Structure formats: C-alpha cells, structure tokens
Amino acid sequence: MDYLLTEEQxxxxxxxxxxxxxxxxxxxxxxxxxxxxxxxxxxxxxxxxLYALFIPExxxxxxxxxxxxxxxxxxxxxxxVGVATTYASSALGTYPILLYGSEEQKxxxxxxxxxxxxxxxxxxxxxxxxxxxxxxxxxxxxxGNEYVLNGTKQWITNGGEAExxxxxAITDKSKGPRGASAFIVEKGTPGFTFGKxxxxxxxxxxxxxxxxxxxxxxxxxxxxxxxxxxxxxxxxTLDSSRTGVGAMGVGVAQGAIDxxxxxxxxxxxxxxxxxxxxxxxxMFADMQTxxxxxxxxxxxxxxxxxxxxKDFSRASAMAKLFGTDVSMKVTTDAVQIMGGSGYMKEYxxxxxxxxxxxxxxxxxxxxxxxxxxxxxxxxxxxxxx
Amino acid sequence: xxxxxxxxxxxxxxxxxINRETNTxxxxxxxxxxxxxxxxxxxxALRLREKHGGKVTAVTxxxxxxxxxxxEAVSLGADDVVLLSxxxxxxxDTWATSYALSQGIRKIGDFDLxxxxxxxxxxxxxxVGPETADMxxxxxxxxxxxxxxxxxxxxxAERLMDEGYDVVxxxxxxxxxxxxxxxxxxxxxxxxxxxxxxxxVTAWTAADIGSDENKIGLRGSPTQVVRIFPPTxxxxxxxxxxxxxxxxxxxxxxxxxxxLI
Ligand SMILES: Cc1cc2nc3c(=O)[nH]c(=O)nc-3n(C[C@@H](O)[C@H](O)[C@H](O)COP(=O)(O)OP(=O)(O)OC[C@H]3O[C@@H](n4cnc5c(N)ncnc54)[C@H](O)[C@@H]3O)c2cc1C
Ligand SMILES: Cc1cc2nc3c(=O)[nH]c(=O)nc-3n(C[C@H](O)[C@H](O)[C@H](O)COP(=O)(O)OP(=O)(O)OC[C@H]3O[C@@H](n4cnc5c(N)ncnc54)[C@H](O)[C@@H]3O)c2cc1C
Numbered sequence: 001m002d003y004l005l006t007e008e009q010x011x012x013x014x015x016x017x018x019x020x021x022x023x024x025x026x027x028x029x030x031x032x033x034x035x036x037x038x039x040x041x042x043x044x045x046x047x048x049x050l051y052a053l054f055i056p057e058x059x060x061x062x063x064x065x066x067x068x069x070x071x072x073x074x075x076x077x078x079x080x081v082g083v084a085t086t087y088a089s090s091a092l093g094t095y096p097i098l099l100y101g102s103e104e105q106k107x108x109x110x111x112x113x114x115x116x117x118x119x120x121x122x123x124x125x126x127x128x129x130x131x132x133x134x135x136x137x138x139x140x141x142x143x144g145n146e147y148v149l150n151g152t153k154q155w156i157t158n159g160g161e162a163e164x165x166x167x168x169a170i171t172d173k174s175k176g177p178r179g180a181s182a183f184i185v186e187k188g189t190p191g192f193t194f195g196k197x198x199x200x201x202x203x204x205x206x207x208x209x210x211x212x213x214x215x216x217x218x219x220x221x222x223x224x225x226x227x228x229x230x231x232x233x234x235x236x237t238l239d240s241s242r243t244g245v246g247a248m249g250v251g252v253a254q255g256a257i258d259x260x261x262x263x264x265x266x267x268x269x270x271x272x273x274x275x276x277x278x279x280x281x282x283m284f285a286d287m288q289t290x291x292x293x294x295x296x297x298x299x300x301x302x303x304x305x306x307x308x309x310k311d312f313s314r315a316s317a318m319a320k321l322f323g324t325d326v327s328m329k330v331t332t333d334a335v336q337i338m339g340g341s342g343y344m345k346e347y348x349x350x351x352x353x354x355x356x357x358x359x360x361x362x363x364x365x366x367x368x369x370x371x372x373x374x375x376x377x378x379x380x381x382x383x384x385x
Numbered sequence: 386x387x388x389x390x391x392x393x394x395x396x397x398x399x400x401x402x403i404n405r406e407t408n409t410x411x412x413x414x415x416x417x418x419x420x421x422x423x424x425x426x427x428x429x430a431l432r433l434r435e436k437h438g439g440k441v442t443a444v445t446x447x448x449x450x451x452x453x454x455x456x457e458a459v460s461l462g463a464d465d466v467v468l469l470s471x472x473x474x475x476x477x478d479t480w481a482t483s484y485a486l487s488q489g490i491r492k493i494g495d496f497d498l499x500x501x502x503x504x505x506x507x508x509x510x511x512x513v514g515p516e517t518a519d520m521x522x523x524x525x526x527x528x529x530x531x532x533x534x535x536x537x538x539x540x541x542a543e544r545l546m547d548e549g550y551d552v553v554x555x556x557x558x559x560x561x562x563x564x565x566x567x568x569x570x571x572x573x574x575x576x577x578x579x580x581x582x583x584x585x586v587t588a589w590t591a592a593d594i595g596s597d598e599n600k601i602g603l604r605g606s607p608t609q610v611v612r613i614f615p616p617t618x619x620x621x622x623x624x625x626x627x628x629x630x631x632x633x634x635x636x637x638x639x640x641x642x643x644x645l646i
Binding site for chain 2: 011
C-alpha cells in the first residue's frame with residue numbers, strides 16, 4: 001500500500017525505522033526483562049530531532065503534525081511499544097502547553113522539549129479516578145503568587161524520568177467539571193516526589209510511577225490557560241494524542257506479522273513449511289488486512305486533524321479503538337502461528353502480545369472510546385432531527 | 386578543531402563481484418553504504434567537534450555516486466564535504482588512492498586531525514590511512530579505541546593491541562584510524578537529512594588538486610592484481626575437550642576410526 005506520503009514524511013519514517021532497527025531491536029528484550037528505562041535510546045531519538053518533530057518552528061522545533069508523529073510512533077512500536085510509549089507520552093504531556101499554553105510558557109518550556117533535554121509526562125489519573133477523571137482529588141490552592149499542590153497521581157508514564165509534568169488538579173471543588181485546572185510542575189520542585197516504579201505486564205521499558213505532591217509550591221505563572229479549564233485541556237489533549245495510540249497498535253501489529261511470517265516460512269511440520277497450510281495463510285491474510293485497515297484509519301484521522309478540523313473526538317476515538325483492538329488480536333494470532341516458539345522469550349512476539357494489551361487500556365480504555373463514539377453519533381442524530 | 390574524515394563508499398554486501406579482465410570491483414547495481422568503520426570515524430569527529438568546537442569535513446575519492454556517502458555524512462552532522470572524482474582516478478590501488486586523498490587534503494588546507502576507518506570492508510588492506518599520513522608527512526596512529534584528550538597541539542589516545550592497549554601521545558595534526566570499540570555511531574538527524582537532501586556536491590578533479598598524472602588511477606598504481614581467488618576452505622575441525630587423558634583417548638579413538646594409526 002502507498003499512502004501518498006510526502007518525501008519528507010518518508011524521510012521521517014526511514015529515520016524512525018533506522019532507530020528502531022539499530023538502537024531498539026538489539027536491546028528490547030533486555031529492557032523488558034530488566035524493567036529498564038531506555039535512556040540511551042531516548043538520547044538517540046533526541047539527537048535525530050524526533051522530539052523537535054511536534055514542536056512549532058518558532059520554539060526550536062520542526063513544526064510537524066499528527067501524521068508525522070503517528071508515522072514515527074508506528075515505526076518505534078514495530079520494535080518496542082515500551083520505547084514508543086516513553087516517546088509518545090512526552091508528546092502527550094506537551095499537548096496542554098502546545099494547545100493552551102501562553103507565549104511565555106511556550107518560550108520557556110518548548111525549546112528544551114524540542115532538543116530532548118526535557119522529557120514530559122501527563123498526570124491526570126489517580127487511585128480513585130481512572131475512566132472517571134472527574135473523581136480526581138489532587139488539589140491546587142492559590143496562595144499569593146503560588147499554587148500549592150497536594151495529592152497523589154497514579155500510574156504516570158515517564159514518572160521520575162521526565163523534567164516537566166503537566167498536572168490536572170482541583171482548584172474549586174464546588175464548580176464540578178469547571179473546578180479543575182492544568183499546571184506545569186518541574187522535577188525537583190520541593191514537595192514533589194515519586195512513588196515506587198510499577199512492575200508491569202508489558203511496556204516494561206517505560207517508567208510508570210506515582211507522583212506525590214506534598215505542599216508543593218509552584219509559581220502561579222505555571223497555570224495553563226485559566227483556572228477551571230483543567231478538564232477541557234485534559235480532554236482536548238487526549239483527543240489530540242489518541243490517534244497516536246492507534247498508530248502504536250498498527251506498529252506492534254505489523255511488527256508481530258513480520259516476525260511470524262519469517263518464522264512460519266521456515267518452520268516445517270508434516271514435511272512442509274507451515275505457511276503451506278491454508279489455516280495459517282488465512283490467519284496471515286486476516287492479520288494483514290486488519291492491520292492495513294487500521295493504518296488507513298489512523299492516517300486518515302491524523303490527516304483530518306492536521307487539516308485544522310476542530311471536531312475530531314469521534315474520529316480519534318475510532319482510530320485508537322480500532323488500531324489497538326487490532327493489535328491485540330494480531331499479536332495474539334502471531335503467537336498462535338509460532339506455536340510454542342511464539343510463547344518463548346527467545347522470540348519477540350510474546351512481548352509484543354503483552355505490550356499490546358496496555359493499548360486497549362490507557363489513554364481512555366476502549367470501552368470509554370466506544371462511549372465517546374456512540375454518544376457523538378447519538379448527539380449528531382438528535383441534532384439532525 | 387578542524388577534523389577531516391576519510392569516508393569510503395563500499396558495496397553493501399560481502400559478496401563482492403570482480404571484473405575478471407581488469408581485476409577490479411564491479412560496483413554497478415550493488416547498493417552502496419559508507420564503509421562501516423568510517424561511521425565510527427565520523428562519529429568520533431562529531432564528538433570532538435561537540436567537545437572542542439570547530440568543524441568536520443568529510444572527504445571521499447570515488448565515482449560521482451560516492452556523493453551519496455558524503456550526503457550521509459552531512460545527515461549525520463558533517464559541516465562540509467569534498468568529493469574527489471575524475472575518470473583519471475579510476476583503478477587506483479591503495480598508493481594511488483592515498484596520493485589523491487593527500488592531495489585533496491592539502492587543498493582543503495588547515496586541519497588538526499584526519500580520522501579514517503581501520504580498514505575498508507571491500508578492499509580490506511588497511512593501508513590507505515598510514516599511506517595518506519606518510520604522504521602528508523604527519524604522524525600516524527592506528528587502531529584508536531579511545532581519544533582520551535586533546536590539548537592544544539597534542540592528543541592522547543588509546544591504541545587497541547592484541548592484548549590490552551597502548552596509551553599513545555601524538556602531536557597534531559595527525560592521522561588516526563579507528564576501531565569499532567571507540568564509540569557507538571549515531572543515526573542521522575532529521576535536520577541533517579533535510580540539509581543533505583538539498584546539498585549539491587561538486588567534485589574536485591585530478592587537475593583541481595594538482596595531481597601528477599603518473600601518480601593517480603591505474604597508471605599510478607604500482608600494484609598489479611594478478612589473480613583473484615577465494616581462499617581454499619579449511620577442512621572440518623574439531624576441538625577436543627576434557628582433561629589431557631580424555632583428550633588423548635578421544636584423539637586415539639578418532640585416528641583409529643580413520644585407520645590412521
Ligand atoms: C579484488 C581487489 C583486490 C585489490 N588488491 C589490491 C592490492 O593488493 N593492493 C592495492 O594496493 N590495492 C588493491 N586493490 C585496490 C583498491 O581498490 C583499494 O580497495 C583501495 O585503494 C582502498 O583500499 P582499501 O579498500 O583496502 O582501504 P583501506 O586501506 O582498508 O581503508 C582504510 C580507510 O581509508 C579510508 N579510505 C579508503 N579508501 C578511500 C577512498 N576512496 N576515499 C576516502 N577514504 C578512503 C577510509 O577511511 C577507510 O576506512 C584491490 C581492489 C580489489 C577490488
Ligand atoms: C501502564 C500505564 C500507564 C499509564 N500512563 C498514564 C499517564 O501517563 N497519565 C495518566 O494520567 N494516566 C495514565 N494511566 C492511567 C490510564 O489512563 C487508566 O488506567 C485508564 O484511563 C483506565 O482507568 P482505570 O485503570 O482506573 O480503569 P477503570 O476506570 O477502573 O476501569 C476498569 C474497567 O471498567 C471499564 N469501565 C469504566 N467505566 C466504564 C463505563 N462508563 N462504561 C463501560 N466500561 C467502563 C473500563 O473500560 C475498564 O475495562 C496509565 C495506566 C497504565 C496501566
């Protein structure tokens with residue numbers, strides 16, 4: 001398939017692919033096994049200007065958009081979703097500043113994101129607030145020229161590793177959905193510490209920790225946009241980045257297909273390569289068709305967002321939902337095709353299957369994506385009446 | 386610091402085909418890459434520049450398509466490139482190659498350090514580095530695995546030996562060749578790739594570098610390749626294990642099986 005990518009987009013894809021092949025594939029099993037943060041790879045990604053990709057040119061970036069980000073994330077995910085998550089979460093954490101930050105905030109923070117000096121994290125989830133983000137209890141109280149943060153965020157990607165954290169906290173409980181605000185918190189701010197690193201089923205190269213705020217004082221200039229905008233900023237941020245999670249699904253699915261087919265060609269049973277069995281052929285055909293369909297949807301949605309569209313909630317939810325459901329199915333089937341070998345750590349597909357699972361859960365569980373899609377459909381049908 | 390890196394474009398395959406008549410490499414149709422050792426040379430040059438400032442110039446002698454190797458060097462971060470390309474250079478052996486490179490380097494002018502790869506994966510002679518240094522009349526140090534420090538006109542580096550390493554001090558300018566232990570080459574940057582894409586590489590001809598026509602190309606090559614053949618494969622080998630008695634017993638058994646004793 002040719003997706004009519006520009007020469008520059010192909011250049012970006014090839015570069016991300018080169019990083020995947022040269023820097024990620026040789027170490028991914030070790031990172032996975034040892035729960036090890038991919039510091040050297042992040043350095044290579046920075047050196048390759050891939051953090052600059054999603055930062056506007058006036059702040060030291062290359063001013064590329066969703067499609068370029070999706071292409072990059074897809075290539076990285078072919079090799080390791082843990083590494084891709086680390087990279088993509090930096091974009092996720094940067095979106096609040098990109099979308100709603102002031103000129104001063106952009107000038108102050110974005111150049112270091114572009115060079116890769118600052119890795120970024122996004123902190124919304126708490127122990128009692130997962131799918132229902134409105135249940136967050138972390139508070140931010142204005143005292144003079146400072147906001148004072150108290151509370152604990154849970155399962156935050158890049159926790160402990162990132163320099164910058166965009167945090168959603170309650171500023172006025174009585175205002176309900178208008179009671180939250182978004183803040184930028186720098187690592188090293190007194191009163192800001194990290195909980196233990198989670199021991200996960202997959203994406204073990206990525207760091208997931210608690211963020212603990214204990215009378216943490218930040219300058220009031222670190223409020224993003226206005227007080228009360230917290231949930232709107234969070235939702236727009238997730239809408240903008242979700243397509244990228246679909247792209248991760250496409251990447252890991254393709255990675256698994258590529259592994260499985262090169263294995264199956266050489267695996268002989270009953271005197272013939274298992275690729276000669278129609279049952280296996282049909283699995284491959286379905287896996288590739290689903291992955292290609294997911295890729296088409298992800299690229300289309302990314303292009304739609306990049307065209308300047310405003311109403312892309314449903315579209316990005318569909319890209320995330322479909323791309324990640326496909327990745328779970330395809331990676332599971334890849335293990336099946338490879339049989340016992342697929343189940344062994346000598347081959348990468350068991351890791352791909354474990355890694356794929358998170359994609360259906362984070363950045364809005366797939367049930368929540370279905371809610372978003374259906375509610376938008378119903379709203380549209382009602383409006384049409 | 387002005388660092389010159391010698392970059393050779395080589396075929397991306399260990400299956401090198403040879404023209405039986407001229408006994409030279411057939412490069413047409415074979416995808417080309419930067420000689421892997423030269424990627425370490427480029428990386429080390431970039432690191433020195435990052436540490437000490439200055440600039441990196443990549444130099445190659447080759448056919449017009451060798452410009453691609455220079456573009457890759459730019460995508461990795463090289464500031465400047467020089468392509469030495471002229472039909473008259475064709476058929477050069479290591480001596481003629483080194484002569485052309487040294488003339489090119491003279492024309493570039495001021496430099497502090499020349500870095501080359503340990504050897505090229507096609508020609509494999511490991512002669513171009515030392516010969517070029519000799520023709521330039523500058524010190525040469527082979528097999529550098531680490532540059533410890535550069536202080537003014539002096540450099541201290543570690544030279545890889547069969548067992549261990551030597552710590553070597555040399556005056557600058559000098560020419561060194563590097564081994565793969567020295568660093569881990571980076572991947573290109575996007576900005577570098579964009580710069581490389583729009584780069585126009587102009588070639589310096591034999592006349593441009595003021596070369597003596599008797600010293601370049603086939604005519605300037607004292608080496609005659611008489612015959613090319615694959616080394617005869619060594620027979621099946623086996624290393625016996627166990628203590629001395631066990632090894633002796635096992636050896637005796639095998640020799641008996643072959644009716645040799
Ligand atoms: C089959 C065959 C046999 C040959 N036999 C001989 C022979 O016996 N004697 C002989 O003298 N020549 C021989 N040559 C000739 C010649 O083509 C050499 O390959 C060439 O001169 C470079 O030497 P090398 O590849 O061994 O490089 P090396 O000396 O192994 O290269 C070391 C480093 O020098 C630099 N370098 C080398 N070539 C270039 C270049 N063109 N531009 C920029 N930097 C460069 C690179 O940094 C490289 O890493 C032979 C060629 C072929 C195809
Ligand atoms: C590895 C990892 C990294 C993460 N990184 C980040 C991060 O960087 N930043 C951040 O803020 N958060 C992060 N999260 C949190 C993540 O976004 C949440 O886990 C996710 O939103 C789901 O919340 P939950 O786990 O609390 O599940 P719950 O909300 O408790 O849901 C449990 C189940 O119930 C279903 N469910 C819930 N509500 C409904 C409903 N209304 N209708 C139908 N089904 C429903 C869900 O789909 C799910 O299957 C991360 C999580 C993990 C595991």
